[in-house]
Amino acid sequence: MLQVYLVRHGETQWNAERRIQGQSDSALTENGERQAWQVAERARTLGITHIISSDLGRTRRTAEIIAEACGCEIIFDARLRELNMGVLERRKMDTLTEEEEGWRRRLVDGTPDGRIPEGESMLELSNRMHEALNACRELPAGSRPLLVSHGMALGGLVSTILGLPAWAERRLRLRNCSISRVDYQQSPWLASGWVVETAGDISHLDAPALDEIQR
Numbered sequence: 673m674l675q676v677y678l679v680r681h682g683e684t685q686w687n688a689e690r691r692i693q694g695q696s697d698s699a700l701t702e703n704g705e706r707q708a709w710q711v712a713e714r715a716r717t718l719g720i721t722h723i724i725s726s727d728l729g730r731t732r733r734t735a736e737i738i739a740e741a742c743g744c745e746i747i748f749d750a751r752l753r754e755l756n757m758g759v760l761e762r763r764k765m766d767t768l769t770e771e772e773e774g775w776r777r778r779l780v781d782g783t784p785d786g787r788i789p790e791g792e793s794m795l796e797l798s799n800r801m802h803e804a805l806n807a808c809r810e811l812p813a814g815s816r817p818l819l820v821s822h823g824m825a826l827g828g829l830v831s832t833i834l835g836l837p838a839w840a841e842r843r844l845r846l847r848n849c850s851i852s853r854v855d856y857q858q859s860p861w862l863a864s865g866w867v868v869e870t871a872g873d874i875s876h877l878d879a880p881a882l883d884e885i886q887r
């Protein structure tokens with residue numbers, strides 16, 4: 673059975689400022705670096721064989737810290753990037769107009785193909801995340817990869833594995849440096865293929881990780 677670990681990057685300056693990132697970027701905060709070292713210590717115990725990361729700066733830095741602990745090289749895969757949030761990237765959440773807030777909410781309010789102007793839909797994001805996840809099945813037998821990605825990207829991936837449409841309302845909180853695990857398997861009581869073993873585990877963190885209200 674193939675086990676794939678999913679880690680969201682450490683807290684960034686723009687997470688803390690409640691500034692929308694998307695495929696724009698900001699550095700990890702001191703707390704974010706601490707989170708990354710703590711998730712790395714947890715990853716060291718998991719027998720990780722490959723680290724595959726979004727190529728954005730915040731995931732790259734988190735992956736570097738995990739790779740040092742696990743003794744792995746890093747493979748960068750742009751399919752693991754965060755949702756492209758178009759014209760709202762770099763904007764602070766509390767500065768959005770009613771119309772702009774409507775664009776953001778339509779991404780995840782059950783509207784198929786909702787998108788922020790010049791951005792990606794959740795369906796487009798989910799499709800590329802599944803491509804990146806399924807590429808893990810081509811790794812040598814016995815591999816145990818760890819993917820480093822983003823909140824919307826991993827939330828959409830896990831939710832769609834659970835059978836929800838990509839554009840479903842979000843009901844899964846994935847905090848910074850949380851660990852989730854998905855398995856590709858066959859078993860009598862579960863659907864064949866990908867299943868969710870754990871989602872959003874932060875038991876390895878000793879400091880609170882921001883939630884959606886705080887970021």
Ligand SMILES: O=C(O)[C@H](O)COP(=O)(O)O
Nearest residue numbers: 692693694754822823824
């Ligand atoms: O700001 C964003 O783009 C999302 O809300 C979270 O993205 P992140 O997981 O890359 O911080």
